[in-house]
Amino acid sequence: MHKTNKNTFIFFFAIVALQSMGANFAHPVTPVLIKNLGLANYSFGLFFAGMAFSNFLFSPMWAKQVKRIGSAKVLGICCVGYAIGQAMFAVLTTIPTIMIARLFSGFFVGGIMVSLLTYINNKAEIERKGMYLALTATFSTVFAAFGYLVGGVVGLYSIQLTFALQVVTLATCGILFVLLLEDDKEVGITSNWVKDINPLNAFIDSKVFMNKAFFVLFMCVFISSVATTCFDQSFNYYVIDVFHLNSGHNGLIKAAVGFISLIANTTLCMWILKRTNFRKSVVVVFAICSFTLLSLTFIISMIMFMLVVFIFFAFNSIYIPIIQNICVSDAKKEDANMVIGFYNAIKSLGMIIGALYAGFIYDIGNTLPFISSAIFFMIATTLICIYIMIQKRKRDILIEK
Numbered sequence: 001m002h003k004t005n006k007n008t009f010i011f012f013f014a015i016v017a018l019q020s021m022g023a024n025f026a027h028p029v030t031p032v033l034i035k036n037l038g039l040a041n042y043s044f045g046l047f048f049a050g051m052a053f054s055n056f057l058f059s060p061m062w063a064k065q066v067k068r069i070g071s072a073k074v075l076g077i078c079c080v081g082y083a084i085g086q087a088m089f090a091v092l093t094t095i096p097t098i099m100i101a102r103l104f105s106g107f108f109v110g111g112i113m114v115s116l117l118t119y120i121n122n123k124a125e126i127e128r129k130g131m132y133l134a135l136t137a138t139f140s141t142v143f144a145a146f147g148y149l150v151g152g153v154v155g156l157y158s159i160q161l162t163f164a165l166q167v168v169t170l171a172t173c174g175i176l177f178v179l180l181l182e183d184d185k186e187v188g189i190t191s192n193w194v195k196d197i198n199p200l201n202a203f204i205d206s207k208v209f210m211n212k213a214f215f216v217l218f219m220c221v222f223i224s225s226v227a228t229t230c231f232d233q234s235f236n237y238y239v240i241d242v243f244h245l246n247s248g249h250n251g252l253i254k255a256a257v258g259f260i261s262l263i264a265n266t267t268l269c270m271w272i273l274k275r276t277n278f279r280k281s282v283v284v285v286f287a288i289c290s291f292t293l294l295s296l297t298f299i300i301s302m303i304m305f306m307l308v309v310f311i312f313f314a315f316n317s318i319y320i321p322i323i324q325n326i327c328v329s330d331a332k333k334e335d336a337n338m339v340i341g342f343y344n345a346i347k348s349l350g351m352i353i354g355a356l357y358a359g360f361i362y363d364i365g366n367t368l369p370f371i372s373s374a375i376f377f378m379i380a381t382t383l384i385c386i387y388i389m390i391q392k393r394k395r396d397i398l399i400e401k
Contacts, residue, residue: 008123008180008181008182009123009124009132011176011180011181012119012180012181013135013136013139015173015176015177015180016116016136016139016140016143017139017142017143018143018169018172018173018176019079019112019169019170019173020139020140020141020142020143020144020147021143021144021146021147021150021169022147022165022166022169022170022173023082023109023144023147023166023170024143024144024145024147024148024151025147025150025151025154025162025163025165025166025169026086026089026090026151026162026163026166027147027148027151028148028149028151028152028155029151029152029155029159029162029163030047032155032159033159036159037093039094039095039098040095043095043098046095046099047098047099047102048102048233048351048355049351049352049355049356050099050102050103050106051102051103051105051106051109052106052348052349052351052352052355053103053106053348053352054102054103054104054105054106054107054110055106055107055109055110055344055345055348055351056110056345056346056348056349056351056352057107057110057345058106058107058110058111059110059111059113059114059341059342059344059345059348060205060206060338060341060342060345061341062074062078062110062111062114062115062341063114063118063337063338063340063341063342063344064205064337064338064341065111066114066115066118066184066185066337066341067185067186067337068185068186069185070183070184070185071115071116071118071119071122071181071184072115072119072177072178072181072182072183072184073178073185074111074114074115075111075112075115075116075119075173075174075177075178075181076174076175076177076178077108077111077174078108078109078110078111078112078115078174079108079112079170079171079173079174079177080170080171080174080175081104081105081107081108081111082105082108082109082112082170083166083167083168083170083171083174084104084167085101085102085104085105085106085107085108086101086105086163086166086167086170087163087167088100088101088104088105089101089102089105089163090159090160090163090164090167106348110344110345110348113344114337114340114341114344116136117133117136117324117328117340117343117344118184118336118337118340118341119181119184120132120133120136120328121328121336121337121340122184122337123182123184129325129328129329130273130274130278130321130325130329131270131273131274133321133324133325133328134265134266134269134270134273134321134325135265136321137265137269137317137320137321137324138261138262138265138266138269138317138321141257141258141261141262141265141317142258142259142261142262143258144258145254145255145257145258145259145261146255146258148254148255149254149255150165151165151166205338206338206342208335208338209331209332209335209338209339209342212390213330213387213390213391213394214330214339216383216386216387216390217326217327217330217383217384217387218342218343218346219383220323220380220383220384220387221323221327221343221346221347221350222346222347222349222350223350223376223377223379223380223383224286224319224323224350224376224377224380225346225347225348225349225350225351225354226350226351226353226354226357226376227289227293227354227372227373227374227376227377227380228316228350228354228373229350229351229353229354229355229358230354230355230357230358230361230369230372230373230376231293231312231358231369231370231373232354233354233355233358233359233369234358234361234362234366234369234370235309238362238366238369239253241366242366243302243305253306256310257310257313260310260313260314260317261313261314261317263314264314264315264317264318265317265318265321268314268318269317269318269321269322272285272318272322273321273322273325278322278325278326279326279384279387279388279391280388281322282319282322282323282326282384283381283384283385283388285315285318285319285322286319286377286378286380286381286384287377287378287381288311288315289312289315289316289319289374289377290374290375290377290378290381291374292308292309292311292312292315293312293370293371293373293374293377294370294371294374295308296308296309296312296367296370297367297370297371323343324340324343327339327340327343328340330391357369357372
């Protein structure tokens with residue numbers, strides 16, 4: 001399989017930016033839609049968990065289809081499928097029917113993230129993989145924030161127009177992915193769609209690459225995803241509940257987070273990936289995430305609170321491409337796609353647990369999500385240290401032999 005030239009990756013990142021923006025158009029108007037429909041307050045978290053749940057179940061299945069038909073075609077199918085799911089979300093009016101739409105969207109969303117990562121793994125030069133993974137995370141975060149703002153502004157005029165804009169953008173991205181990306185399917189790979197669509201088979205297949213080290217690494221992925229989601233889901237409500245900010249302020253905060261993530265990923269993250277042992281560096285990143293979240297519980301001033309939050313978001317955005325790079329770098333070449341699919345599934349499982357946990361724990365105490373997330377990041381720090389020790393022991397054994 002030949003490697004993709006730099007010009008093709010320019011198209012790749014441009015479409016990633018557009019897709020990330022479009023995927024977030026509906027987020028700021030979803031609470032308004034729920035209130036307009038007279039649905040229960042808990043339905044916002046329920047709908048998020050529903051999409052994350054089907055994302056979790058079917059991410060490994062999409063990793064298999066990448067081998068069979070290629071990343072570009074999977075991206076095309078999944079972007080169009082996601083667009084259809086959002087169109088369903090826009091017109092349905094009850095919790096059960098909207099839940100079906102969310103599950104439908106989640107089925108395809110898993111394929112998008114898996115295919116983006118597998119395309120980089122399959123087509124990028126080895127020395128550029130880490131940089132391209134970081135750029136993908138950066139574009140996703142920055143343009144997600146921009147999409148959040150665009151969706152909020154358009155939603156002031158019409159919620160349905162926001163959803164229509166999202167559907168058109170996502171479908172367009174699907175077409176562009178197919179037309180502009182190079183083929184990376186593996187020759188001679190056959191696949192049974194009926195068998196592969198069974199999520200249990202995909203997880204059973206993980207035994208091909210799963211060992212003690214990867215088990216610890218995926219536990220770290222899960223715990224860090226719980227930590228990030230728990231904080232993220234409670235933060236937006238906390239600033240309204242405690243500091244009495246409005247949705248407009250939330251939009252500005254989201255934009256600031258995107259800008260900070262852009263700076264962090266293009267400077268500090270790139271430096272870590274190129275100049276340091278990134279496996280050891282992520283230990284420090286996790287520890288800083290834990291410390292900043294724990295310190296929030298002692299801060300009364302809103303200005304100091306937001307300053308610490310921005311520091312957290314900077315380091316939170318950094319750990320994701322580093323962990324992705326660890327998964328890709330430490331997997332065997334023939335197992336890389338399955339590892340990426342499993343990574344996305346475990347990350348999605350963490351999002352489900354983190355979102356549900358945040359809602360429950362916030363009712364008990366509004367700073368408990370921050371304390372909990374800090375503890376989760378402490379656990380993630382411990383797990384990545386264990387992973388490094390296991391890998392070092394394996395290398396030492398190989399050297400002795």
